[in-house]
Amino acid sequence: MYSVLYVDDEPSLLEIGKIFLERSGNFRVTTMTSAEEALAAPTLAEFDAIVSDYQMPGMDGIAFLKEIRKKYGGLPFVIFTGKGREGVVIEAINSGADFYVQKGGDPAVQFADLAHKVGLAIDRRQTQDELKAAYDKLSSSEEELRRNYEELAKSEEAFRQSEGRYRAVFENTGTATAMLEEDTTISLVNSRFVELSGFTAAEIEGKMSWHDFTLPEDIPFMDEQQRLMRTDPTKAKNRYEFRFRTKTGEIRDILLLEGTIPGTRQSVASLLDITDGKKAHDRLSESEKKFALLFKSSPVALTLVSAADGKFVDVNDAFVNHTGYTRDEVIGKKVADIGLIADPAGHDQMVAALKNRQIVSGREMLCRGKSGEIRTCRFFSSLIMMSGQPYVLTTVDEITDRVRTEKALDESNRRFAQVAESAGEWIWEVDADGRYSYSSPVVEEILGYTPEEIVGTYFYDHFEPGTKAELTKSVLAVFKEKKEVRHFFNPCLHKDGHIVMLESSGSPALADDGTLLGYRGADLDVTDRIRTEKALEESRERYRLMLMNAKDGILVNEFTKNGPGKFIEVNDTACRILEMTREELEGLSLVDLDMEETHQRAPGFVAELKKNRHAVFQIPYRPKTGTEKTLDISVSIFELEGRPTMFSIVRDITGQVAMEQSLRTSEERFRALVETSPDMVWEIDPEGKFRYISPQIEKIMGYVPEEVVGRTTLNLVAEEGRAFAIRELEKHNRFGQVNGPLEVPARHRDGHDMVIEIRSSRVTDRDGNLTGFRGVARDITDQRKAEDALERANRQLTLLGSSTRHDALNKITGILGYLRIVSMKCTDPEAKDFLLKAEASVVSLRSLVEFTRIYQDLGSQEPLWKDLDAVMPRPQVPKTIVFSSEVSGIRVYADAMLEKVFANLLDNSVRHGERVTSIRVSSRMDGTTLVVVWEDNGTGIVASDKEKIFGRGYGKNTGMGLFLIREILALTGISIRETGVPGSGARFEILVPEGKYRLAERT
DSSP states (O other): OEEEEEEOSOHHHHHHHHHHHHHTSSEEEEEESOHHHHHHOTTGGGOSEEEEESSOSSSOHHHHHHHHHHHHTTOOEEEEEOTTOHHHHHHHHHTTOSEEEEOOSOHHHHHHHHHHHHHHHHHHHHHHHHHHHHHHHHHHHHHHHHHHHHHHHHHHHHHHHHHHHHHHHHHSSSSEEEEEOTTSBEEEEOHHHHHHHSSOHHHHTTTOBGGGGBOGGGHHHHHHHHHHHHHOTTTSOSEEEEEEEOTTOOEEEEEEEEEEOTTSSOEEEEEEEOHHHHHHHHHHHHHHHHHHHHHHHOSSEEEEEETTTOBEEEEOHHHHHHHOOOHHHHTTSBHHHHTOBSOHHHHHHHHHHHHHHSEEEEEEEEEEOTTOOEEEEEEEEEEEEETTEEEEEEEEEEOHHHHHHHHHHHHHHHHHHHHHHHSSSEEEEEETTSBEEEEOTHHHHHHSOOHHHHTTSBGGGGBOTTTHHHHHHHHHHHHHHTOOEEEEEEEEEOTTSOEEEEEEEEEEEEOTTSOEEEEEEEEEEOHHHHHHHHHHHHHHHHHHHHHHHOSSEEEEEEEETTEEEEEEEEOHHHHHHHTOOHHHHTTOBGGGGOOHHHHHHHHHHHHHHHHHSEEEEEEEEOOTTOOOEEEEEEEEEEEETTEEEEEEEEEEOHHHHHHHHHHHHHHHHHHHHHHHOSSEEEEEOTTSBEEEEOTHHHHHHSOOHHHHTTSBGGGGBOHHHHHHHHHHHHHHHHHOOOOOOEEEEEEOTTSOEEEEEEEEEEEEOTTSOEEEEEEEEEEOHHHHHHHHHHHHHHHHHHHHHHHHHHHHHHHHHHHHHHHHHHHHHOOOHHHHHHHHHHHHHHHHHHHHHHHHHHHHHTTOSOOEEEETGGGOOGGGSOTTSEEEEOOTTEEEEEOTTHHHHHHHHHHHHHHHSSSOOEEEEEEEEETTEEEEEEEESSSOOOGGGTTGGGSTTOSSSOSOHHHHHHHHHHTTTOEEEEOOOTTTOOEEEEEEOTTSEEEOOOO
C-alpha cells in the first residue's frame, strides 16, 4: 500500500478525495489544507507521492512543487487543477510535475483518473530507483572489469612494443642482416639481405647455409671465426672482409660485423657492401690528380687552406702573380702571418660563415699584396674533403678597377635619382616597344603605382579605355618616325580607378646606327589645371544662362562716386518688370527710373551702398502703362575688370504686398477665433519648440503664453511621459505620421498632474517639406480619472468573480462527490432516482458557473484578423463525421474567441444532429456581405426554434452554446442566422459586413 499526501484548501474535496482513493485499497491518504503545513511536516519525505491543488491561499501548487523538487528531488508529484487552466498545466510540467489531473466532471471518473496517475508516478519512480541501483552495481562491476582489462592490455602492449622494436631494428637497421644458427643455417634475414643476395626470404630462411654465399677460399677462415665466437670470443674477430656471391653469380666485397645473441647459440651478422666504396676510392685518387693539375694551371688565383689549423697548404701560379708572394713565403703560414687581408674583421666573418654554411660566395674584402698595395678582391670559398681531411678551397677575383667604375656609375645614378625624385614631373624611360625600363618615384603621387609596379608595363596599359586605341595609334606613329613628343595630352587611369590627365614630352634615344632604342621623357599632371580651365568656362556659361533665364530681373550698371551709372547688362525678366526694351534702357541709369518719392530717398541708398557694399530696399515704380508697382531691389557692389560695379536683383512684389495685407487681416481673424476657443491652440517646429500657443493655456495649465513660446513641449510633460513624447515626435518627423488623438501626462504650473489630449496636423512648405505641427490640446484629467475608476471597479469585479467561481466549483465538486458516495450506498430505488436528479441539477449548475468564466473574457481583448480556415475545429471532429472546409484565403476581423464559435457549432451538430455524418464549411458573396455557411446532414432545426436557439438558456444541454456564438460575433458587427430545412440538416449562415473580411486572390 502506498502512502499519499493530498493538499487542498477545500476540506470537502480532501474528504471526498481520501474516500475515493482509499476505496481502491492501494493508497493510504493523509490530508493537509496548505502547502506551508505540508512543508513543515517532519514525515514529508516518507510519503510515496503528493497530490496538490494549484490555487490555494499563500503558497500555490507550483511554488509547492518547486520546493519539493529542491528538497526531495524526484518525489512523485501530481497537480490536481480546475478546468481552463492550461497555462498552469504547462508551467507545472515545466517545473517537474509527473502528471496533472483536471477537476470537474464525474467525481468517480476524475478520482479514478487521479488514482491511476498517482500509481503510474509511484511505479515510474520505483522503476527509476531500481534501474539506478542496478546501473550503479553494473557500473561498479564494469569498473573492476575495465581495470583488469587495462592491466592485461598494458602487459600485452609492452610485449608487442618489445617485439615490435626488435623487429623494427632488425628490419630497418640500414644494412643487410641475418640470424645464423650454430650449423651455419640462416634462420632469419631482413629486406636489405634479400636485396643484396637476390634470393627471397622464403628461399633463404631455414633452407640455405652461410657457405652458399661464400667463396670456397674464404670459407675456412670464416668457419674458424664462427667457432672462436662461441668457444673463445676474446680471440674471435667481430669484423672482417670477405667476398659474397649473389644469386646471379656476381661477387661483392663485404665488411662483416658479427656477434652472438646472449643466452643462445645463435649469432647475428650485419653485411656492409663496400664494393662501390673501393671503386670510389680508386676514382678519388684519379680525381685528386686531375684537381692538382687544374688547381695549378687555373688563370684565377686559387688557395687551399687546412680547415684544421688555418694554414696555407697550396697556392697556384695566378695567386703568386697577383700578390707578389712566392709559394715558399705562403705555404705553411696563416693569412694573418703574411698580412694578406687588410680587413681582419671581414676575414673573421668569412671564417664564421664557412663554419655555419660551408660556403662563401662573392664576399668582397680589401687585400694587401707583398708590395703593400691595397686591392679589392672578391672571395668564393667552400669546404672540401681530401683524403678524409677538411680543406677550404678559395677563388680570389681581383676587382679593383671594376669597383671604381661601379662607384662612379652609382654616384651618377644617385644624382639622377635625386633630380628625378625632387622634380614635380614623372621622369620615365621606355624601350623601342614602349615598355617602361625606368620610372621616377613621382609616379606614385600621380598614378598611385610604385616605380616597381610601372617598370615592365607598356605606356598604353595606363591609358583611359575609352581613348586607349586612338592614343596608342598616335604614339606608335611618332615612335615609327622617331620624332620628339611635345605637349601630348593623354588621360590615364589612376590605380584607384579615377582619371588623371597627363601632359607628356619626350625625346627618342638612338643607337650609333640610328636604330631606335626607346624614349626618355617626363609627364606632368595637368588634371587640376584642365579642371580649373573647364570650371572657369562652365562658370562663365552658367553666369550667362543665369542672367538670361533668371526668374528675377537682373541689372548690371556702373557705380560712380556720384552713385549709379549707366546700365551695362539687363536680362529679359528685368525688361518685362520695367516694361522697357534694352534699347530704351541704353544710356540710362538706375536713378532715371525713380519716382519723385524715390528720388528723395536715393542719397540714403547710395550712402548705405558705399558703407556696406550691399543694400535692400523697396520702391514704388510707375511704368509707361501707368499702373503703379512695388519693386524689391537687392543691390551688391563687386569689382568688374577693376572697376566698381552694381549688381541688382529686381522683383515685382506688388502681388506679394497685397497678399501680406490679406494675410494680416486673416491672422487677426484667426487670433480672435483662437483666443476665444476653450481648448489650447498651438504650433511647434520639428524639434518640438513652441512657435505659438493660445492664451487659454493660462486657464488650463497656469502658464502665460510668453513663458512657453521658444521652449520645448517636454517642459510641460510629466517625467514619466517624456520618453513617450520624444518617441512620438521622432515618429512624426521621420515618417510623417500623425496618429491621434494622443494622451500625454502633463504637469500644471502649480505641480499637480494632468492628462492632456492632443490632436495635431502636419505643417509643410510649398515643396512638401515638414516645417512643424499645429493642433489643439484639451484637459481630459477628470474624464481620465472617471475611466480609471471604472476600470478599477471592473478589475475588482473580475477578481471577485474568478475567486467566487473557483470556490463555487470546488463546492460543487464536493457536492457531486458526496452525492455519488450516497448514491453508491443507497438501496431505495425511489431515493436513488431523486439522488440522480439532484446530481443532474448540480452538473447543470456547474456548467452555468463555468460559462461565466467564458462570458467574462468576452471582448476583453482587441479584435484580430483571423485566418478563417485556421480556426476550424478539425482535431475535435469525431471519426464518424466527414469534415470539409472551403474557406482558405479568407481572413475575418473578429474577437480572439472566434475559435469558440466553430467549436460550439461542431458541438451543436454532434449533440443535437443525432445522425450527422458530414459537415461542410463554405462561403459565398451576397452583394458586399461575405456569407460563411456551416451545414450538416443531421435532423435539422424546426422553424419555430430557429430564432429561439440563440437565446440564453434555451436548449437541451446548457443552452449557452449558440447564445455565446452570437455574442462573440456581435462584438465586431458580425451576425448569425439558421436557414436549414428541418429533416435535412442544420445550416448556419454567418454574415460578415464589408470591411470586416479580406479575401486572398484566387488562382
